[in-house]
Amino acid sequence: MRKKILLLPLLALACACTGNQTGNRTGEDSLAVDSVRSIRLDSVKCHLHKNLIEGKEAPSYDITYVLLEAQGNDDASRLFNEELARAFFGKEGIPVDSAMRTDADSLASSYTADLKEFYDPGCEDDFTFQYTCERQASVAEDSYPGVAAYSVDMFSYTGGAHGNSIVTCLNLNLTTGRAIRYADFFVKGKERETKGIIEKSFMVKNGCASMGQLVEKTSIGSLGDIYVRDGNFLLLRDSVEFVYNPYEVAPYACGTITTRVAYSDLAPCINKDVLPHE
Template structure:
């Protein structure tokens, strides 16, 4: 009887630890009293402080960088609210300098959880900014996290054999653009994209505009299924 009691206590402790370690997400909309042209909807990590703080800090840094028009300025220490006000202030300065301009600035930023397991979390941040010019700027950023620590993972850390992964990715890239190679800058000179992440089907690779093709070509993305990529993965 005593043994059963101890086993139940042990099971309770294990389940409690697992529950404590689990990270969940809620969606939050950010704005400020001065905001008129920025809309931000992103996932916010909840759970153990150390883990959620690491994840939320990385997401916040991407948002702040997206709203920073002067890339020479440091934005790492700015909150999302401060970055929104800074963007609005830039627009106010623009309107003051060019009062007859009909251009209306806007910024739309959305985040989503692409993939989550007990080992890894992949987040996509989609930023669309229009500050004049021929067209707006659409940029997608993937973030990968160690689910146990919340630490950001570099692309190389996702794989146990990065060169083998690159060779496999090249084959999938060539298949993807086989009937439209003329739309790409250097289709025979393969490079990996900045964005590599997980989705429910496998590893997704995404090239933003101008990485491998002009704006008119749009985004380039393809997925390597899990059954093909599994031998090279450090995380699942």
């Protein structure tokens, strides 16, 4: 799995919102992702916690978001943050910290409604009614030069036997601030060939001679076909990492599944000239 850069600890900066919230931004713990370029990333945090019945651990919710946003007022930094708000929160034209807090407030309202409707005070398992959502951003340490291979790991629990984990990926050009999307990087019409190259990578990695053998040995491919789209690939220094969340191509027990494919192996299927020049 890729090495990550995390910006912690955080210095507190209070802000008011729904429930008991803290909004944090680092001061000294900023990071120059690429020393040749000016974009610097700093972490911003939103935390909401509420016990719906005073003095009881349940029902309750705890929502924590920690993202990495670009610092500065230059065009590249502004565009970088707009891309984050668009990709992770579906928001246009607002700062990423505002998008984050709006999303957290909406989730808190949804959690409150669910907990009020379904809470059973006679249930012996209070944990079932302690809802949680955590989003943690990171940048791969071995990102392609001039690119932030950016991902957000989200874990949520809303009752049941286990929580759910989802990783969402985004690649950002550190010179322009623009996202490098699927349509930019992968050659149109080469979808089947790209899929075959990734399948071969999984087979080699797991010592399998066919997809049938891979499914039998690892369960990869048992719930869905291997795919490539926005949100599931990271542009690293020497390879592209493809990321598949639980239930997408394999059962929950398999966890998050990844494989790396060298740029040279993907050469017929990619537009490598969209990457920053070293």
